[in-house]
Amino acid sequence: FLFFVFLLAVPILTLAAYMLSRHISRPIVRLARAAEELAKGDLSTRVSVQTTGEVQMLVESFNSMAEDIALTTVSKEYVDNIINSMIDTLIVVSPEGNILQANASACSLLGYKEEELLGQGFEMVVKEGTQNSSTALDDLITMGYVGNTEQTYIAKDGRRIPVLFSGAAMQDSDGTIQGIVCVAQDITDRKHAEEQLKSFAAKLEASNKELENFAYVASHDLQEPLRKVTAFGDQLQTKYGKKLGEKGGDYLERMRGAAQRMQSLIKNLLTYSRVTTKAQPFVPVNLGSVAREVLSDLEVRIVQTKGRVDVDDLPIIDADPLQMRQLFQNLIANALKFHRDGDPPVVTIRSALISGNGTGGEQSNAAGELCRITFSDNGIGFDEKYIDRIFGVFQRLHGRNEYEGTGIGLAICRKLVERHGGTITTTSTPGQGAVFTVLLPVAHEQGGEQNA
Incomplete structure (x- = not known):
């Protein structure tokens, strides 16, 4: 009987063991395979089995963990899509200098397939020179970051491509460098534009110098025949003035007046052309002394107009002393000339030192401390609609019969100020006077004066 029971129990136990092994081992195998897929980056991996007990709890825990990872982790495919959609080139380099990854923009710019770049030294795509690839990588490893430096990439076909290069070292939690991310922007078009701009600037400078030389030579050569016209006109007036009669005398006076205006015009034209051709080096100039000298020269005109000129304390700045005198002379003389009938002119000159970043809304070409003179x-x-005109050469807002002048004075002022790296602006209301504001750098670096 016992033997019969034993024969019956063996297959039952074998079947039970087989069923138990399938119930436990298969879910475990599936869990192991799912873990491998999850590790490879497949964040959609889940385990779906029907089981009970602790195995079921293990499956549910795995699925819950996979769900949390999917919610908090960006997939490799997603990251690759972002990297390959970048307009700028991106190359990842190992600490040893070998290329680990290159995005689509890098491959397109350089003319390589990514597999042709992987494993190659970074020096294959960076021009060797004073700042070659090794130096750039060494700087990155030492400092951890390099930003916006100009480098030259070498394409597969040998083309040299100027790029704006930035890089950063990737570190693990222990601070060990795992790789270097190099981002570069192709600046070929910008470089071409810069070269064209330099060429245009050089041509414009040459053209301006030719015009200045022409103005100087032409106005200088015109003076000699004009002197003869003036001299013969004076002799004609002296020797034959009474014989010319009233009408002849009128014609002679018109001729002499025209000759005098021409002389004044030529003189101002020469002054305008000499702003740069006869310029002097910048030295410390006491603007207060300049103002006093100019007022002394204009004393007769001030008395004739019964005017008054009030001058504030003025600072010492780096400038061309003769040109500062020209500037003050022209602006003060203009203010005295354009006064209202029956109303003595009052001219006020004030100054202040301001920062070169344009404090209070002011703008200037200079970055250091500025002197503002009003x-x-x-x-x-x-009328302020004529502001653009008044600083032009030969521009007048009034007829010659109303106010004397050639229309060059304010153009000379602007050129003088610009040569010093400053600006001149004006505000005005008809019948209520005008304010001219000059901004000049207080100091210039040695040899840094403008020659525009």
Whole structure:
């Protein structure tokens, strides 16, 4: 009987063991395979089995963990899509200098397939020179970051491509460098534009110099025949003035007046052309002394107009002393000239030192400390729609019969100020005077004066 029971129990136990092994081992195998897929980056991996007990709890825990990872982790495919959609080139380099990854923009720019770049030294795509690839990588490893430096990439066909290069070292939690991310932007078009701009600037400078030389030579050569016209006109007036009669005398006076205006015009034209051709080096200039000298020269005109000029304390700045005198002379003389009938002119000159970043809304070409000088008057003023005109050569807002002048004075002022790296602006209301504001750098670096 016992033997019969034993024979019956053996197959039952074998079947039970087989069923138990299938119930436990298969889910475990599936879990192991799912873990491998998850590790490879497949964040959609889940385990779907029907089981019970602790195995079921293990399956549910795995699925819950996979769900959390999917919610908090970006897939490799997603990252690759971002990298390959970048407009700028991206190359990942190992600490030893070998290329680990290159995005689509890098491959397109350089003319390589990614597999042709992988494993190659970074020096294959970076021009060797004073700042070659090894130096750039060494700097990255030492400092951890290099930003916006110009480098030259070498394409597969040998083309040299100027790029704006930035890089950063990738480190693990222990601070060990795992790789270097190199991002570069192709600046070929910008370089071409810069070269064209330099060429245009050189041509413009040459053209301006030719025009200045022409103006100087032409105006200089015109003076000699004009002197003869003036001299013969004076002799004609002296020797034959009474014989010319009233009408002849009128013609002679018109001729002499025209000759005098021509002389004044040529003189101002020469002054304009000499702003740069006869310029002097910048030295410390006491603007207060300049103002006093100019007022002494204009004393007769001030008395004739019964005017008054109030001058604030003015600073010492680096400038061309003769040109500062020209600037003050022209602006003060203008303020005295354009006064209202029956109303004595009052000219006020004030100054202040301001920062070169344009504090208070001011703008200037200079970055250091600036001297702001304002020339205010109570004269006839002008409509501000003519602001662009008044600083032009031979530009006048009034007829010659109303106010004397050639229309070059303010053009000379602007050129003088620009040569010093400054600006001149104006505001005005008709009948209420005008304010001319000059901004000049207080100091210039040695040899840094403008020659525009």
